[in-house]
Amino acid sequence: MYRTLADMDAALTDCRACPRLVEWRERVAREKRAAFRDETYWGRPVTGLGPADAPLLVVGLAPAAHGGNRTGRMFTGDRSGDVLFAAMHAVGLTNQPTATHVGDGLRLLGARVTAPVHCAPPDNKPTTDERDRCRSWLTTELGLLAPTVRAIVVLGAWGWQALMPALTEAGWTVPRPRPKFGHGVRYSIAPARPDRGPLELFGSYHVSQQNTFTGRLTPAMLEDVFAQAKSAAGL
Numbered sequence: 001m002y003r004t005l006a007d008m009d010a011a012l013t014d015c016r017a018c019p020r021l022v023e024w025r026e027r028v029a030r031e032k033r034a035a036f037r038d039e040t041y042w043g044r045p046v047t048g049l050g051p052a053d054a055p056l057l058v059v060g061l062a063p064a065a066h067g068g069n070r071t072g073r074m075f076t077g078d079r080s081g082d083v084l085f086a087a088m089h090a091v092g093l094t095n096q097p098t099a100t101h102v103g104d105g106l107r108l109l110g111a112r113v114t115a116p117v118h119c120a121p122p123d124n125k126p127t128t129d130e131r132d133r134c135r136s137w138l139t140t141e142l143g144l145l146a147p148t149v150r151a152i153v154v155l156g157a158w159g160w161q162a163l164m165p166a167l168t169e170a171g172w173t174v175p176r177p178r179p180k181f182g183h184g185v186r187y188s189i190a191p192a193r194p195d196r197g198p199l200e201l202f203g204s205y206h207v208s209q210q211n212t213f214t215g216r217l218t219p220a221m222l223e224d225v226f227a228q229a230k231s232a233a234g235l
Contacts, residue, residue: 005144009047012118012137018130021119028065028120042072045119048141049074050112053148055233056093058084059138059163060155061206062117062126069120073102074113075207083207084113084155087222091230110235114141116162124208131162138163142170146196151233153225156206157181171196183217184225186232200232 002008016022029043046063063069067078075081076099088111089097095107117126117134126134142149154160160181168174171193179187181203189199204217204225211217 002140002144005048005052005141008137008140008144012047013044015045015118015137017133018119021117021121021126021130024122025065025069025120028069033066033070036066036070039070041070043069044072046072046074046115047118048112048114049076050108051110052112052144054108054110054112054145055148055150055235056111056229057142057145057149057152058088058111058113058155059152059159060113060115061159062115062124063120064124065120071101073099074115075099076104076106077101079209079212080207083212083217083219083222087207087219087226090219090223091226093226093230093235110230110233112145114138116159116166135162135166135169138166139169142166142172146171149199149233150197151200151202151229153202153204153229154181155204156208159206160203167199168192172199183221186228200229202229202232 026043029041046068064078068074068076071077075084081099085094085099086097088094093109093111099106116138117131154163164174164178173190173192183203183205185203187201189201191197202225204222205211
């Protein structure tokens with residue numbers, strides 16, 4: 001349907017398929033958080049971030065209400081993004097450790113960051129119906145990245161479960177029983193089509209404040225996963 005990621009992203013930002021998410025993202029953009037009251041919120045679906053020929057894909061959950069939904073860029077302008085991009089920078093996957101706003105100079109190096117749900121959900125919890133309705137974007141993104149992608153890092157169990165059917169639909173063979181999520185796990189995923197390459201799949205706890213503030217996920221733990229994934233991607 002889409003020949004390039006740029007074409008897909010342009011269509012994605014106009015999506016209004018999930019009424020609850022549309023209402024929420026637009027209400028947050030109107031009401032704003034006090035600290036950002038002078039800013040114009042994006043308030044639309046947030047696309048993936050990074051080069052269209054990335055060997056490494058990072059899969060999160062959904063944009064944050066006052067992060068990506070505000071800035072218009074995935075994991076930008078919130079504390080989860082602070083942790084994520086600092087770790088990616090530490091292993092050479094970004095040109096700088098911070099992501100504050102569009103135009104801040106951030107570049108991803110051989111990596112792309114995306115999510116199974118592209119609109120900010122209430123309480124950071126999309127419904128299963130919203131997840132499934134948004135899956136076609138992830139399936140399409142995987143297909144367009146197929147010529148180059150060789151490793152995927154998934155942040156959190158929710159994203160892990162969302163990714164599995166998308167991988168199958170995009171042309172890979174997910175083992176049965178399905179690979180089990182855990183921090184630091186690694187699985188090899190075989191292609192189901194001749195135009196797909198093998199994938200190395202890595203799991204990491206999500207970079208949510210609930211995990212990073214409690215020490216469940218430390219910078220060293222995250223950097224270790226990214227270092228392994230970077231090597232597996234051939235970077």
